[in-house]
Amino acid sequence: MSKEHTAFPVDGQLLMVLPRAGASIRNPDVQQPILRADADGYYLEMRVNADPKDESEVALTRRVQLEELSAQEWEELKAQYANLNLKVCTEEGISKGLEKIQDRRVQRLFKALLTFLNPRQVAIVLFLYKEAREQDNGSLVSFRSNDLLESLGYTRAKDGSFTARSRSQLNQDLVALHRTELVFAKSLKKGNTMGAKVIVKSILRIRDYEIDNVPRDFDLAKAADYTYELADAYTVALEFFEGSERTGDYILFSNSIDTKQKLGSNAKHDYKMKLLVYLASRMKWDKLIDGQYLVISKQYLFKNLDLLGSNLSRNNQILWRTIEELQAIGYILDAQELPGKRKMTSIQFQINPEKLRCN
DNA sequence: CGTACGGAACGCAAAGGCTT
């Protein structure tokens, strides 16, 4: 009976909000980022509005608390914010939309918010949950940076190290997962109780880090904001982890999950990862029919795979190619289009419980 | 000499226009 360590659990609550927490700026529900000051401090935040036509399309805010800002720094930040051109971001790319922002810290801050939870960061999160199961130390996970970079599929230089770019990006990703808070309503479970309870959680919190050999002067935030550094080892606490064993609210992912980034490809175009996480999320929202079938409208598949371009035949092509990829590695046993009124076509997925299953 | 960058080449595939 003990199928130990062929699969690892990821919290249901996290999975339910994950696709929304990672909504891209092209998503029609995403609102313009705002700077906000309240009694608790200063925030840079971006709201994702609910889509009333589907209960899984929940409202959610992702935000970064800006610590220790003087009144003058606040004014400077507002001035920088005025240079953010969201329209250019969506039409010509984020780097273009941010190029008028001179301050590197502000530029990285906006970029982190706008690209939050891209598939590479999701891959990092899954790596950490997998490690959590291996290490069996509750929500705490310790790991070496190079092991994580390896699992993400980056190639080493001749001397065996990773390039500054990859290392820098990893620290920025980890800090983004650390300091971006997700704010959403508690009433996820059944939907009808409009409980006023609000949850504020980060995906993880960095508790500790280590520097090998010569103790460098390493500052976590400074590294993320200004430099190309990465600590050699980290200990993080997974914030959603708490209680997942106790409440039994989780989905089991197969250990064979592939978190490698493909060469020459963009993180934001990792459709395989997006579809996998979206299916897992819907397994929490919808009950599986006959314990294995999931029916999802193509409209929401396109939306959650970020296939928001106008070329429908192309979107179709990518969707089906991605489905076939997941089929090839066994997550999906079968998928077929269910006839429906035009625009409301759905796809029925048969999920392989060996690879992905509810507890 | 190693470290910390920045510039630039490279390669993939998305987007979107055009054609049929």
Add this chain to the structure above:
DNA sequence: AAGCCTTTGCGTTCCGTACG
């Protein structure tokens, strides 16, 4: 609806340079 083609964004890698 589908295929072809060009442009383009952007992640990755390689390399030059400044600096201690």
